[in-house]
Amino acid sequence: MAVGSGSAPATGRPTRLPRSARRKQLLEAAQEVFVAQGYHAAAMDDIAERAGVSKPVLYQHFPGKLELYLALLDTHCDAIVAKVQSAMSATNDNKERVRGAVQAYFDFVDHESEAFRLVFESDLRNEPAVRERVERVESGCIAAITDTIISDTGVSRARAELLASGLVGAAETAAQFWLAAGRQVPKAEAEALVAALNWRGIGSFPLQGEPA
Numbered sequence: 001m002a003v004g005s006g007s008a009p010a011t012g013r014p015t016r017l018p019r020s021a022r023r024k025q026l027l028e029a030a031q032e033v034f035v036a037q038g039y040h041a042a043a044m045d046d047i048a049e050r051a052g053v054s055k056p057v058l059y060q061h062f063p064g065k066l067e068l069y070l071a072l073l074d075t076h077c078d079a080i081v082a083k084v085q086s087a088m089s090a091t092n093d094n095k096e097r098v099r100g101a102v103q104a105y106f107d108f109v110d111h112e113s114e115a116f117r118l119v120f121e122s123d124l125r126n127e128p129a130v131r132e133r134v135e136r137v138e139s140g141c142i143a144a145i146t147d148t149i150i151s152d153t154g155v156s157r158a159r160a161e162l163l164a165s166g167l168v169g170a171a172e173t174a175a176q177f178w179l180a181a182g183r184q185v186p187k188a189e190a191e192a193l194v195a196a197l198n199w200r201g202i203g204s205f206p207l208q209g210e211p212a
Helices: 019-037 044-051 055-061 065-089 094-110 116-120 128-153 157-180 187-202
Strands: none
Touching (some): 019 065, 094 116, 094 157, 116 128
């Protein structure tokens, strides 16, 4: 069944969607196809059919399959970095910040859209443009946490980046493992466990002005 192709007026002609709405519709259809089939097996014909549009309409918005895939990656990569940034800025309680960063990864891998597969399990990881976006997720999340660590502890940027990379790596790896293992631990408990592990490490670093 076509997704969101728009209702037809009395004339029988399909409703013409605004460009932004059409683009959103095409991206949603493409995500379903890419997640189900993988990049290499997916075809523009499949995506156009899923969206309920002709292939020329699809090409009006995206010149090729790679550009369509990269547009999806941009959307999801930006979203997870924004979630981690939000966790850092939402509170001054560092324990809650750690919990929020861990939750961002668990929410991402647990979302019913399975968008995480486009980012973390892409069959196109050797494509430079794809690899750059995936690396941008990691570097963006590390940067957000690094700035907080520097502000709170006063350690050098190099040391803060090393600590931040450990937090990000633990959250990402644990979330993916939890999903692959079949969600055997309830999500809230899994998040709490990983957050506690991370907090017991990073929480041992004194705040600026406190004795070591």
